[in-house]
Amino acid sequence: MAKRDYYEVLGVSKTAKLDEIKKAYRKLAIANHPDRNPGDKEAEERFKEATEAYDVISDEKKRQMYDQFGFAGLDGSNGGAHDYSNVYRDFSDIFGGGFGGGGGGFEDIFSSFFGGGGSRSQGRGGQRGPEPGASLRYDVEIDFKDAVFGSKVDVAYSHQVGCDVCSGSGSQGGSGTKVCPTCNGSGQVRRNSGFFAVASTCPTCNGSGRVIENPCTECHGSGLKRKQQKVKVTIPAGVDNGSRVVLRGMGDAGANGGPSGDLYVYVNVKNHKYFVRQDYDLFCQVPISITQASLGAEIQVPTIDGQSIKVAIPAGVQSGKMLRVRGRGVTKLNSTDRGDMYLKLLVQVPKRMNSKAKKIMQDLAEALGEETSPTPVPFED
Ligand SMILES: [Zn+2]
Ligand SMILES: [Zn+2]
Structure with missing residues (x-):
């Protein structure tokens, strides 16, 4: 098969701006990603082809060479001899979290691209990557003198913590996950729309391909639940309006082993009568x-x-x-x-x-x- 023109591969014009190029590549990469199309050689070829084209066209220097001299303008490493089977790991800027590890970044972009839910609170996805918990903000007002000498304040707030019934796994009795019955593990469902088959993210597993076998009855499979928390926060002497005290790890718990967020206590100082x-x-x-x-x-x-x-x-x-x-x-x-x-x-x-x-x-x-x-x-x- 003759090598196709890079612009043609990406479906963009020769004058396309980087934004447009990124968008075009992302579309192709998502549709043809090997993780999405296991065993589909044609999709894999299209994925490699698009990745190679993107590697060149997204790089100002390489693109200039290619525009002037075609494939001959590119040295060996870009002329097609290079093995692109793993190169998708290097395109993290396009996909946010990247494809590596648990593939969380990919799932996210995939969901948003297809308009899927993707919210972890739905708790259906059994194979999603670690997600960090949200950091929270709490405002306190303290007396002028307490800012001068420091004090302790009670902070009462609610945050998400790992579910104690299922130890955060989301499944009952450690039953684990099973292949999603809706999509049979592909993460996609196809719907016939007249002549075409339209693919979209599986609504049952949010595209992960797996669901929890027996969801925990306490947290409904999310592995998280809200908890009222009371902490005594030490406000150090010398704080002023707008100072903040950070309590590491006291925000929302992360999902799937992701780190917890932090709690930020913002200080507001009352005025003094004389000072x-x-x-x-x-x-x-x-x-x-x-x-x-x-x-x-x-x-x-x-x-x-x-x-x-x-x-x-x-x-x-x-x-x-x-x-x-x-x-x-x-x-x-x-x-x-x-x-x-x-x-x-x-x-x-x-x-x-x-x-x-x-x-x-x-x-x-x-x-x-x-x-x-x-x-x-x-x-x-
Ligand atoms: Zn599914
Ligand atoms: Zn639970």
């Missing part, structure tokens, strides 16, 4: 009096720890001045170090004074050589 946080530093406003600002003072300031510390106010300090108190901020993640606390001093002018205070103020103004012309407070607030 505002920036990274690991805390900021708060501290009102001081005009005399404290003028003469200097030692004041008591509350910290996030719930303690009270002494802070020295230097004489002559201006309103808006920031003072830093080291090590009184937020505990840093995975560390015992702490950020700092910043105090913004706000000088308060007295709204009312008794006559003695007024007299002293007037004397002060005189001593400083300042003009004052006291008038009654124009408005009350």
Whole structure:
């Protein structure tokens, strides 16, 4: 048989883009895959032919050579001498999971291509490859202080776990699988539609060719069931809004021996009445009096720890001045170090004074050589 033109094999034009080429190859590969057509020599030939054509046409360099020089432009390894019987393992990018191992990727693409169900929860497929479980998200809201020092939170959620009745196998009493009675193991059913026979994925086994002999009555053959779960999650000191804690393997269980997903606990931190946080530093406003600002003072300031510390106010300090108190901020993640606390001093002018205070103020103004012309407070607030 004369070698057919690669474009003709794939059924695409000479100007076809990679997307189109991939699609065309996938169609051919699925229809003619050896696993799908056991013992069918013609299908196997078509599969090899399509794979060889795809190998060349999907590769920019090889394609250019082929376009210019035909088969002669390709070196020995691409000229047809190469054995393509195993090459389908290398086309994983097209088929997602690839054909290797349990053939999960193939099953998936096969199902989606033919519009089959393919959902593992239907639990009919006995021979499907391992599928990883889904990862789950859980949101918690914690107090400001708990983010600063860390805490433990209760998380209650539901996830899929392996069925304890059948140990996740989906079958009763370890009965295992048998050849699917609907498709006799081929994974496909043919329906006569006038002149043509139309093939589609077997609905009983989802194309796997096998079904569970005696499905477990607890999980109906899926091997999985939902379970309410309660866990205490340690929120480390230093977390902030949007931080997440990952609990490996606490998501949904995988199917057919696939790994479990993870549980992501997202942290949302409530605001504090006095403190505002920036990274690991805390900021708060501290009102001081005009005399404290003028003469200097030692004041008591509350910290996030719930303690009270002494802070020295230097004489002559201006309103808006920031003072830093080291090590009184937020505990840093995975560390015992702490950020700092910043105090913004706000000088308060007295709204009312008794006559003695007024007299002293007037004397002060005189001593400083300042003009004052006291008038009654124009408005009350
Ligand atoms: Zn079947
Ligand atoms: Zn079960």
